[in-house]
Amino acid sequence: MAARLGVDHQQLQQFLTSSTWDVTGVRRRVALAAVGLVTPRVWVVDDTGFAKDGPASACVARQYSGTLGKVGNCQIAVSVHAVTDAASAVLNWGLFVPESWDETCVPDENGKVANGHARRLRRQPTTLDEAGKKKPHLRKELPREERIEQILPRRKASKVPDEQLYRPKWLMALEMIDELAGWDLYPPLLTAGAGYGQVAEFRQGLTDRGITYIVATTSTTPPSAATRSPSRSPTGAAESTRHPATRTRPAVDRR
Numbered sequence: 001m002a003a004r005l006g007v008d009h010q011q012l013q014q015f016l017t018s019s020t021w022d023v024t025g026v027r028r029r030v031a032l033a034a035v036g037l038v039t040p041r042v043w044v045v046d047d048t049g050f051a052k053d054g055p056a057s058a059c060v061a062r063q064y065s066g067t068l069g070k071v072g073n074c075q076i077a078v079s080v081h082a083v084t085d086a087a088s089a090v091l092n093w094g095l096f097v098p099e100s101w102d103e104t105c106v107p108d109e110n111g112k113v114a115n116g117h118a119r120r121l122r123r124q125p126t127t128l129d130e131a132g133k134k135k136p137h138l139r140k141e142l143p144r145e146e147r148i149e150q151i152l153p154r155r156k157a158s159k160v161p162d163e164q165l166y167r168p169k170w171l172m173a174l175e176m177i178d179e180l181a182g183w184d185l186y187p188p189l190l191t192a193g194a195g196y197g198q199v200a201e202f203r204q205g206l207t208d209r210g211i212t213y214i215v216a217t218t219s220t221t222p223p224s225a226a227t228r229s230p231s232r233s234p235t236g237a238a239e240s241t242r243h244p245a246t247r248t249r250p251a252v253d254r255r
Contacts, residue, residue: 027092028183034089035185040082043187045173045196047096049074058158061098066195078172080180091185092176095164101155102166103148117167169195170202177209187211194218 002009015021049065051074064071079093099105104115142150167175173196177187190213196202197215200222206213 031091031180031183031185034082034091038082038084038087038089040089040188041084042189042191043091044081044083044088045078045190045192046081047076047078047169047195049076055154056158058160059095059097059101061100063098066193076169078169078176080173080176092180094172094176096169096172097160097164097166099166101151101160103151105166106144106147106151108144115166117171168199170199170205174202174205174209177211181209189214191215194221197221 002012005012047066049067049072051065051068051072052060053073054060055073057075060073060075062071062073063076065074065076068074076096077093078096080091082089082091099115099118102115102118105113105118107113141147173192177190180186190206190211192202192213192215194216197217198221203213203215
């Protein structure tokens with residue numbers, strides 16, 4: 001990039017990593033240029049995993065990644081893409097902040113957390129031994145203060161902004177769609193996999209915004225946000241089926 005622009009690569013690196021500048025304007029111009037170039041037939045909401053070897057990268061954690069196809073040490077980015085049969089361009093994106101990177105997700109002595117989006121700790125009273133028999137499940141946990149003391153230095157070292165806290169991926173996607181709407185960009189049709197489609201709040205959010213969508217769901221998907229929250233696998237990843245169903249919303253005439 002530095003060679004193509006004819007600038008010093010160290011200065012460019014410092015500008016990208018250390019200088020204080022507002023990225024919103026640049027992202028807006030990129031999104032507008034992408035839509036003008038691609039002329040999308042559909043927007044796609046997805047997330048991508050980036051495998052990592054160590055714990056130093058921002059928001060890296062052992063978590064499920066569809067890119068990896070398993071639970072692994074990785075970062076996850078949520079993104080919205082403009083898509084046609086021949087091309088795809090990213091319109092908006094953001095790095096997912098796991099609960100392990102957010103001190104407001106550390107429960108107090110009563111098991112409650114300050115972050116309203118965080119799950120309560122799920123405790124498994126029993127597990128199986130090598131012979132397949134049940135035995136008490138003992139989970140060693142650090143005291144709350146020690147867990148917070150581990151999180152804060154990691155956030156500071158990785159320069160994670162204070163306002164960036166844990167939010168579920170489906171909520172991040174809706175926030176990105178809202179930001180794109182603020183740039184006068186609206187999806188002709190929106191699609192997403194079962195990890196998003198099975199969340200009733202996500203589907204309701206699209207409906208409230210007047211967005212036509214086709215999303216994959218699962219056999220356990222609740223019909224509305226008032227029914228119940230989506231189920232999760234023991235790994236904490238959203239459950240899926242081999243042949244997910246789809247949900248659609250009738251097209252809205254914007255004329």
